[in-house]
Amino acid sequence: MKVLKFGGTSVGTPESLRSVRAIVENQPEQCVVTVSALGGITDRLIAAADCAASGGDSYADIYAEICARHRRVCEAVVPSGYLGGAWSGVKTLLDELETILKAINLLGEITERTRDLVVSYGERMSCIIVASMIPGARLAHSLDYIRTRRHFGKSVLDSENTSKLIADKFAGLGSERIIIVPGFIARDTDGRISNLGRGGSDYTAAILAAELNANVLEIWTDVDGFMTADPRIVGNAAVIDALSFVEAMELCNFGAKVVYPPTIYPVFHKNIPIIIKNTFNPTAAGTFIGDTDKTMQTAQALGVSSIADTRLITLRGADNGQYARMINILTRNGIETLLPDGRESCGVRGNDAARAEALLTEEFAGESAADGISISEPQATVALIVRGGGDGQLPANIANALNEAGIPISQAPQQVSAGTVACMISANDHKEALKTIHTNFINTSNIND
Ligand code: ADP
Ligand code: ASP
Ligand code: MG
Numbered sequence: 001m002k003v004l005k006f007g008g009t010s011v012g013t014p015e016s017l018r019s020v021r022a023i024v025e026n027q028p029e030q031c032v033v034t035v036s037a038l039g040g041i042t043d044r045l046i047a048a049a050d051c052a053a054s055g056g057d058s059y060a061d062i063y064a065e066i067c068a069r070h071r072r073v074c075e076a077v078v079p080s081g082y083l084g085g086a087w088s089g090v091k092t093l094l095d096e097l098e099t100i101l102k103a104i105n106l107l108g109e110i111t112e113r114t115r116d117l118v119v120s121y122g123e124r125m126s127c128i129i130v131a132s133m134i135p136g137a138r139l140a141h142s143l144d145y146i147r148t149r150r151h152f153g154k155s156v157l158d159s160e161n162t163s164k165l166i167a168d169k170f171a172g173l174g175s176e177r178i179i180i181v182p183g184f185i186a187r188d189t190d191g192r193i194s195n196l197g198r199g200g201s202d203y204t205a206a207i208l209a210a211e212l213n214a215n216v217l218e219i220w221t222d223v224d225g226f227m228t229a230d231p232r233i234v235g236n237a238a239v240i241d242a243l244s245f246v247e248a249m250e251l252c253n254f255g256a257k258v259v260y261p262p263t264i265y266p267v268f269h270k271n272i273p274i275i276i277k278n279t280f281n282p283t284a285a286g287t288f289i290g291d292t293d294k295t296m297q298t299a300q301a302l303g304v305s306s307i308a309d310t311r312l313i314t315l316r317g318a319d320n321g322q323y324a325r326m327i328n329i330l331t332r333n334g335i336e337t338l339l340p341d342g343r344e345s346c347g348v349r350g351n352d353a354a355r356a357e358a359l360l361t362e363e364f365a366g367e368s369a370a371d372g373i374s375i376s377e378p379q380a381t382v383a384l385i386v387r388g389g390g391d392g393q394l395p396a397n398i399a400n401a402l403n404e405a406g407i408p409i410s411q412a413p414q415q416v417s418a419g420t421v422a423c424m425i426s427a428n429d430h431k432e433a434l435k436t437i438h439t440n441f442i443n444t445s446n447i448n449d
Contacts, residue, residue, distance in 0.1 A: 002027065003214045005034040005183065005205035009222040010279040011126055012039025014076035019279050021077075021134050023220065024178060032212065033137070034183045034205035035130045037122025038073060041066065042184075042198070045097075049118040052101045053110040059101055067094050070125055078132045086132035090125045097121045113192055116155075120193045123182035123201070131180040138176045142204055145169045146186035148194045152334030155186070155194040157207065157262075166211040181208065199260035206274075210266035217267050219259060220279045225287030226251070226258055228303045229438045233431050238444035240302060241285065242292040247302060247385060248274070250420045254383035256305040264289070299388040301441040306434055307381045309350030310338060312410055312424060315360065316372030318344045322364070329363045330356055338381055339411045339422055344372075347381055347411060347424055379410055380430035383422035384437055394421045401440040407433050 004027070006020050024033055037045075044066055051059035070090050078086045100118060104110050110118075124143075131139040145165035148155040173179055183201020188194040196203045202219055209217040223231060225239040226248065243251070245268040252261040258276060267274055273290030315326050323344060330337050330348065335356050338347035348356045357375050364370040384398060395413035398421055402409055411424035425433045 001030045001032070001212060001214050002216045002218060003032045003034065003205050003209040003212070004218045004220060005202055006036065006130075006220045006279060007201065007222070008036040008039035008041070010039075010220050011035050011037075011130060014073055016279060017073065017077045017130070017133060019282070020130065020220075023279065023282055024134055024137075027178075029215075030177050030179075032140075032179045032181055032205075032208050032214070033130070034181045034201055034208065035123070035126050036183050036201040037126050038069060038129075041069070041122040041126075042119055045119045045122055046115065048101055049104060049110055049115055052105040053108060055105065055108045057105070059105060063098060063101055066097075070094065070129070074129050074132075078129065079135070082132045086128055089128040089132075093121055093125050093128075113194075116195055117193050119195065120185045123185050127180055127182035134178055134180070137178040137180050138173065140169060140173060140179050140181055142182050142185055143187055143193065146196070146204060146207065147189065148186045148196065149189050154334070155188065155196070157186075157196065157203075158189060161189075162207060163211055166208065170212060181205075196262075197260070199257065202260040202263040206263040206266045209272050210270045213270065214272055217272055217274045218277055219263075219274060220277050221258060222278065222280060223258065223276075224278045224281060224284045225276045226256070226289070226303070228442050228444055229305070229434055230257065233434050234304075234438045236444060237438070238448075239284075240287055241448040242288045242290075243302070244292050245289060247387060247419065248289045250383070250385045250417065251303050251305050254305040254381065254385070254420070254422060255307040256303070299386055299391060300446070301443075302385050302387050304382065304384050304434055304437045304442065306383065306430060307338075307349065308427065308430055310347045310379050310381045310424065311350055311353040311356075312345055312347055312376035312379055313353070313356050313360070314345040314372070314374045314376070315364070315369055316344060316374065318369060318372065322367075322369050325363060326360060329359050333359055335359075339414055339416065339424060341411060341414075345411065347379065350378060376410065378427035379424045380427050380433065381411075381422055381424050382430075382433050382437060383416070383420050384441055386419050386421070389418050395423075398423060398437060398441070401436055402433060405432065405436040407436065 048059045048062040131137045147158040147161040149158040183204040227237040229237040231237045249264045252259045277286040335352045340346035398413040407429045413423035
C-alpha cells in the first residue's frame with residue numbers, strides 16, 4: 001500500500017486533475033490519496049474571512065469567485081453520472097460557507113477558530129471533487145480521525161487519539177483500492193474544526209503513511225523534486241536525486257517549502273521513504289528521501305534554504321544570567337529561538353515576534369535591562385546544508401562570500417547542527433543572499449554523484 005499526496009497546484013485546474021486521475025489509476029496497488037484545496041483557494045478563503053470581518057461587502061465577490069471556480073472544475077472533471085451528487089455535496093458546503101461569512105460580516109470580527117472553520121472548506125470541497133472524479137474511489141474523511149490539541153495557542157497533532165481513530169476508521173476499508181483523504185484539516189479535542197498548519201496536507205499524508213505502514217509516501221507537486229534551492233528564486237537550482245531523512249529535515253526546517261517540516265518525523269520513525277514527484281512530469285525520477293548510502297561521503301554542500309520572515313530580538317547589554325533568562329522564557333513559552341549569539345540576541349519567527357517582545361518586557365519589568373529590548377526590521381534566515389559535515393571554515397567562508405557581494409550580515413553565520421550553517425540578513429537582501437550562497441557553495445554539476 002502507498003500514500004500519495006497531491007498539493008494545491010496538482011489539483012488546481014481541470015488539466016492537472018486529469019493528470020492526477022491518470023497517476024492514481026495507474027497505481028497497481030492499494031493507495032490512499034491525500035488532496036489539498038484547489039490551488040490558491042486557502043488564500044482566497046482567508047481573504048474572504050478577513051474582508052468579511054473588516055465590515056465591507058467585497059467578501060461577497062471573493063465568495064462568488066470561489067463558487068464559480070469550484071463549479072467550473074467540478075463540471076470539467078466529474079463524469080456526468082456523478083456530477084449531480086458531487087455538485088450537490090460541494091454546493092451544500094458553499095451555502096454553509098456563505099452563512100458563516102455573512103455572520104462574520106455582521107459581527108465585524110473573527111476569532112482564530114472561526115478562521116480555521118472558514119479555511120477548512122477548501123479541502124472539504126476538493127476531496128468531494130477528486131473522489132467523484134475517479135471511478136471506484138472511496139472518501140475517508142480526515143475530520144473523523146485527525147485530532148489536534150492546543151499547545152501555546154497553536155494546534156498540534158494529538159498523536160495518541162489520531163492513531164486510535166485511524167486504526168478504527170481504516171480497519172473497515174481494507175478492501176478499497178483507492179481511498180481519498182482531505183489533507184490539512186482536523187478536529188480539536190472539543191470537536192471543533194482545526195488544522196495542521198499551512199502546508200499541512202503533506203503532514204496528513206505522512207501521518208497516514210506511518211499509521212497504515214505504507215511502503216512509500218509519494219508527494220506529488222509542481223517541481224521535478226527537492227532542489228538545491230527554491231527554483232523561483234535561484235534560476236539554476238538543480239534537482240537532488242537522494243537525501244537522508246535528516247538532510248531533508250534540515251532543509252525543510254529552514255524553509256524549503258516543497259515539504260512541510262513536521263512531515264518527515266512520522267515516516268522517519270518507521271523508515272518509510274518519501275519520494276517527491278512532479279504531477280506535470282510524472283516520468284521524472286523525482287527525489288528519494290530515506291536511507292541513502294550517500295550520507296557518509298566527503299563534505300558536499302547540498303542545498304540552501306531560507307525562512308523569509310524572521311526578526312532579531314536583542315537584549316542590549318545583557319549579562320550572562322539575563323541572556324540565559326531571555327532564551328529560557330522564550331523556549332518555555334513555545335517560541336523557537338534561531339541563531340542565538342550567546343551574548344545578547346537571537347532570532348524568532350515573524351509571527352512570534354510580538355509575543356516574544358511582550359514576554360521579555362514582562363520578564364524584565366522593573367530592571368534596567370527592559371530598556372535594552374528591541375525587535376529588528378524583518379530579516380531572512382538563510383541556511384546552507386552540507387552532507388558529511390562542514391570543515392569548520394564554512395561560517396567564515398559564508399561571511400566572506402556575503403561581504404564580497406556587499407550584503408550586510410545581521411547575525412553572523414554559525415554552525416547550528418552538524419550539517420547546517422545559518423545566518424541572518426535583512427529581508428531586503430533575501431533573494432540576493434540565496435543566489436550568492438548557491439553560486440559560491442553548491443556545485444550543481446556534482447550534486448547527484
Ligand atoms: P504543493 O501545492 O504541491 O504543496 P508547494 O507550493 O507547497 O506545493 O511546494 C512546491 C514549491 O516549493 C515549488 O513550486 C517551489 O517553488 C518551492 N520550493 C521551495 N524550496 C524548494 C526546494 N528546495 N526544492 C523544490 N521546491 C522548492
Ligand atoms: N490548503 C492548505 C494550504 O494552502 C494545506 C496544503 O495545501 O497543504 O496551506
Ligand atoms: Mg505544500
